[in-house]
Structure formats: C-alpha cells, structure tokens
Amino acid sequence: MTISKTRRALPFLLGGILIAMIWVVLWFLGLDDSLLLMAIFLPPSAALISGIIGVAYFGQEGFMREDRFHMMNLMLALALVVFAIAEIATGVIGSSETGYLAIILMQLPGLLLVALGVASYLRATTEVLNYRNYKTIAAIICIPFGFFAVAGAIMAIAVPGALTVESLVNIVVAAGIGSIVLALGMLLWVFRQGEFAAPLGFAFIAMLLYLARSILWCWFGFTPLESLFQVLVVESYILLGASISVARGLQDGKAEIVT
Numbered sequence: 001m002t003i004s005k006t007r008r009a010l011p012f013l014l015g016g017i018l019i020a021m022i023w024v025v026l027w028f029l030g031l032d033d034s035l036l037l038m039a040i041f042l043p044p045s046a047a048l049i050s051g052i053i054g055v056a057y058f059g060q061e062g063f064m065r066e067d068r069f070h071m072m073n074l075m076l077a078l079a080l081v082v083f084a085i086a087e088i089a090t091g092v093i094g095s096s097e098t099g100y101l102a103i104i105l106m107q108l109p110g111l112l113l114v115a116l117g118v119a120s121y122l123r124a125t126t127e128v129l130n131y132r133n134y135k136t137i138a139a140i141i142c143i144p145f146g147f148f149a150v151a152g153a154i155m156a157i158a159v160p161g162a163l164t165v166e167s168l169v170n171i172v173v174a175a176g177i178g179s180i181v182l183a184l185g186m187l188l189w190v191f192r193q194g195e196f197a198a199p200l201g202f203a204f205i206a207m208l209l210y211l212a213r214s215i216l217w218c219w220f221g222f223t224p225l226e227s228l229f230q231v232l233v234v235e236s237y238i239l240l241g242a243s244i245s246v247a248r249g250l251q252d253g254k255a256e257i258v259t
Contacts, residue, residue, distance in 0.1 A: 008249045009202065012050070012242035016235050019046075023231045032227075039230035044087035046234045050241025051080030057248040068124035069196075073247045075117030076203065076240055082110035083237065101166045104173055111176060114207070118183045125190060140186065144178025174214035181207045195250055202243035209236040 019042065026034045054077025058070055086106040093102060126137075152171045184204040191197050209232045216229055 008245040009198070009242035012238050012245060016238040016242075019234055019238070020231065023227065027227065035227035039227050040091040042234045043230055043237065044084045044091065046237040046241075047080045047087055048084035050237050050244070051077050051082075051084060053077075053241060054080060054244040057244060068121045069247070070251065072117035072121040073199075073244050075113045075120075077244055079110040079113035079117075080237060080240055082113065083107065086110060087233075101169060104166065104169050107173070111173065111180070115176065115180055118180055118187070118203075122183050122187055125187060140182040141179050144182065145172075145175040148172075148175040148178065170214060170217055174211060177207060177211045177214055181211055199243040199247040199250065202239045202246065206236040206239035206243065209233070209239070 019038075023035070023038065026038070054073065058074040058077055086103065089106050090103050122137075148171050152168070181204065184200060184207060188197060188200045188204050191200055213229055213232045213236070216232075
C-alpha cells in the first residue's frame with residue numbers, strides 16, 4: 001500500500017491517540033466529572049463523524065453496486081450511524097439500572113449491519129478463492145457462542161443470581177461480536193500480504209475493542225458510562241472510521257477487489 005493511501009487513516013489514528021492521552025491524564029488527576037463528560041459526548045460524536053464520512057465515501061452508489069467490498073464498507077458506515085444513536089441513548093439512560101437492556105437492544109441493528117457486511121464479503125472471498133471449508137465457517141459461529149455459554153454457566157454457578165436478563169442478553173450479543181471478530185480475523189489472514197490487510201486489520205482491532213467492552217459489562221461489572229468502558233468504544237469507532245477511509249483510498253486507486 002502506498003503512503004498516500006495510508007494517509008487517509010492518519011487523522012483517525014491521531015485523534016484516537018489524543019483521546020487516549022487525554023483520558024489517561026484525566027484519570028491520573030482524578031477528574032471524574034471530566035471523564036464522565038467524555039463518556040457521554042465522545043462515543044456518539046466519534047461514531048457519527050466516522051459514519052457520516054463513510055456514508056459520504058461509499059453511499060454515492062448506494063446498494064446497487066455488486067462489489068462486496070464496497071457493500072461491506074457501506075454497511076460499516078451505516079452501522080456507525082446506528083451506533084451513534086445507541087450511544088446517545090446510553091448518555092440519557094446509562095446511569096439507570098433499568099436502562100441497560102434497552103441500551104443493548106439499541107446496539108443490535110448496528111451489530112447486524114456489521115455482521116451482514118462482513119459475512120457477505122467473507123462468503124464472496126471464499127467463493128472466489130474456491131475455499132469452501134464449511135467446518136471453518138461453522139467454527140466462526142460455534143466457538144464464540146460455546147465459549148460464552150460455558151463462561152455464563154460458570155458465572156451462574158459461582159455467583160447465584162448474577163445472570164440477570166440484561167447479562168444473558170449481553171452474553172449472547174458478546175458471542176455474536178466474537179463471531180464477527182473471528183470472521184474479520186479470517187479475512188485478515190487471507191489478505192495478510194495484500195493491500196486489504198490495513199483496512200481489515202483496523203476493522204478487526206475495532207471489533208476486538210468492542211468485544212472487550214461487552215466482556216467488561218458481562219463479567220466485570222462495568223456500567224455503560226464508566227470511563228474505561230467508553231474509551232474502548234470510542235477507539236473502536238475511530239478505528240472503524242480509519243478502516244473505511246483506507247478502504248476508500250484503495251477503491252480510488254483501483255485496487256483489485258474480490259467481488
């Protein structure tokens with residue numbers, strides 16, 4: 001990949017580094033009110049800005065284009081806009097114990113868009129490469145759900161009453177995110193020596209951070225507005241924006257794309 005193409009991700013990466021540094025300084029100084037303001041305003045802002053940029057990049061041709069790589073990035077961009085709405089709801093009801101289930105459910109449309117986009121491109125890639133290992137595809141689905149099911153069972157035995165409706169739903173959502181992470185990991189492995197490694201790598205790390213958010217919620221008692229919880233998701237939205245931006249650079253450069 002040329003330097004000119006990777007430069008598209010530079011504003012996102014610098015923004016992510018700056019936000020992380022500010023968070024560390026505020027946490028070290030014990031400025032909890034400032035951290036809370038970051039937790040409320042940064043996630044929806046990061047998701048909305050990244051999503052709008054992505055829609056502007058890939059939305060001109062809409063859903064009529066048959067290029068699966070294009071479609072995956074368009075769905076990622078639309079998912080970011082949906083995530084922005086969910087994050088606004090988090091800021092409004094995130095301090096309420098009864099609002100957690102609503103927050104999880106509001107994230108689902110965005111996660112479904114991500115899952116559909118990644119699954120569609122993974123299928124197209126395996127078809128073009130004549131790689132139809134159904135055991136591998138099944139593992140992408142079964143491993144995360146099996147792992148989280150066992151972890152949930154252990155938690156239920158170790159801490160009676162810990163499995164509330166909210167935590168059960170979040171465990172299922174976390175398993176779904178785990179499947180997305182594995183699918184992106186498989187795509188990254190396929191294109192590890194090509195130009196697609198950068199955008200897929202950014203997307204992989206972004207969803208890994210999003211998965212870490214769900215794990216913190218499920219098993220470590222973090223609430224939706226805790227600063228560490230939210231800084232992870234801000235960085236994930238920024239990295240998704242970087243992924244979309246680099247992907248657009250590849251298409252502008254007429255890179256060879258699996259369709």
